[in-house]
Amino acid sequence: MILRHCGQIVPAFRLATHSSRFSVAVRSIGVLREFAVLLGRSALDVLFPKVCMLCGKAVSGQDSDLCACCYGNIEKITGPVCTRCGTVFASPYGGDHLCGDCIARRPHYDCARSAGVYVGELRRAIQQFKFKRRSMLSAPLADFVACCCEPIGPQRGYAALVPVPLHLDRLRHRGYNQSLLLALHLGRQWRVPVERDYLRRINWSVSQISLRRSQRRRAVRGAFTCHSSRYVGKRLLLIDDVFTSGATVDECARTLKRYGAAAVDVLTVARTLRGPSECQVLNA
Secondary structure, eight states: OHHHHHHHHHHHHHHHTOHHHHHHHHHHHHHHHHHHHHHHHHHHHHHSOOBOTTTOOBOOSTTOSSOHHHHHTSOBOOSOBOTTTOOBOSOSSSOOOOOHHHHHSOOSSSEEEEEEESSHHHHHHHHHHHHSOOGGGHHHHHHHHHHSOTTOSGGGOOSEEEEOOOOHHHHHHHSSOHHHHHHHHHHHHHTOOBOSSSEEEOSOOOOOTTOOHHHHHHHHTTOEEESOOTTTTOEEEEEEEEESSSHHHHHHHHHHHHTTOSEEEEEEEEEOOOSTTOOOOOOO
16 A cells, blocks of 8 residues: 555655756746745844944945945055055056065065055954954955955965964954954955965964064064964965054964965955155045
């Protein structure tokens, strides 16, 4: 009796899953699921309106985490800049070229770029991201970098993204490595693997805020190491939040090349402007 019913079920199942009928059913289910997701989002938007992560104002548009005002107040770097270290030249005229510092002393990294100037809304966002435990700001900051990072990008064929590491004691105090969070978002967008602990910081250094450039270089000398040489002949991309003197990323690049990397680029969310040799390039 059971075998006879099974014999009737099998042809019926085959009929129901016939290629044409099955594809129509799958498409119908897909449409219903998309409708349910949209309905759920609409209900959430009514109950919990999306607000800007910086100022708290309502945000129009489901894909934005910053309001148009805050985003518009971020000063983007548009050039001209040094082709190697990314220094912003004082004159807005002319093309990109090497700066005097890179001609006199070539850095260990090959190309460094920053998306914006470390002032105003961008400075406030990064400080909240780093020091106020606002880790959710990693997403809009990474999106901002991805839109303003030419010529750096996945087209350069990076073998991996390498976040600038924190010393273990500082990591415990802060709770997370902000550079790693940025790298994870960029890695997902670009489909490039992220090395969480390939580069490690082994020496603690004091805060470099009050140090001169030469002192910063000495402070980070020998501060990093790698646990293998698996990127011999490969191109890597260092990720950090702010480019100041460049001493930290330069030492990181030196270490990566010592372990076999053929090329190392640097990408940061922002950079500080040192003085008269650099100017704020406003959004034009």
